[in-house]
Amino acid sequence: MKRYCLAFLTLGLFSVVAGNAQSLSAEEVLEKAIAYHDPNSNWASLNTTFKVVMETPSRPKRTSLIGLDFPQQKFTLDVEQDGSSYAYSFDEDSCEIRLNGSTDFSQDEAEEFRLNCERGQFMKDYYTYLYGLPMKLKDPGTHLNPEVQKRTFKNKEYLVLNVTYDSEVGTDEWYFYFDPTTYAMEVYQFYHDESKNDGEYILLKGLEEINGIKMPKTRAWYVNKDDKYLGTDTLEKI
Incomplete structure (x- = not known):
């Protein structure tokens, strides 16, 4: 009998929770x-660094080091993939790009790795949006x-x-x-x-x-x- 009472009690509690959620x-x-x-x-005051490792069926593993400093309006992204590395650094409105540690790279290299500040801004928005959920739904x-x-x-x-x-x-x-x-x-x-x-x-x-x-x-x-x-x-x- 105690087991039946417990079952009814559990069911009743679930109904209350579901009813509250529905309202x-x-x-x-x-x-x-x-x-x-x-x-x-x-x-809103986050100042931290974390790593994101992305694995896909058809591409080499990509490791991204992401730095967020909202109080100082700074963002950094350092990416390593298939033996190469590139980085974006945003400080308020400024943008710096590096390929394999250097700011000196060719136009062909820029096109190969899609290195431009618009792409960097996209990646900044991408990471701050997805890792800022659900808080970003108040934006x-x-x-x-x-x-x-x-x-x-x-x-x-x-x-x-x-x-x-x-x-x-x-x-x-x-x-x-x-x-x-x-x-x-x-x-x-x-x-x-x-x-x-x-x-x-x-x-x-x-x-x-x-x-x-x-x-x-x-x-x-x-x-x-x-x-x-x-x-x-x-x-x-x-």
């Missing part, structure tokens, strides 16, 4: 997710759909937030999947045109704590249309 607004879900990932509000130009969706993805039920952006910020449509109990972010997904089922989804596993912020340990990338595996990023402390 939350999108803004409230986002606030709870931010509280989980960045409980001490450290993101200007971000439009949070007020409806909280409930979706089952890979046999797990999630609370899902839908986000679009001002055109100058981004044109893709994003969905962010949160555990309904802890509010941990476990999946995100984007479409260029959702009616075509294009774009990608990213599975997040494990956590690495960087300056008090819980960041995804691994991110595995897949194509929405056919589940084709693209690669995995692994975050490592320095």
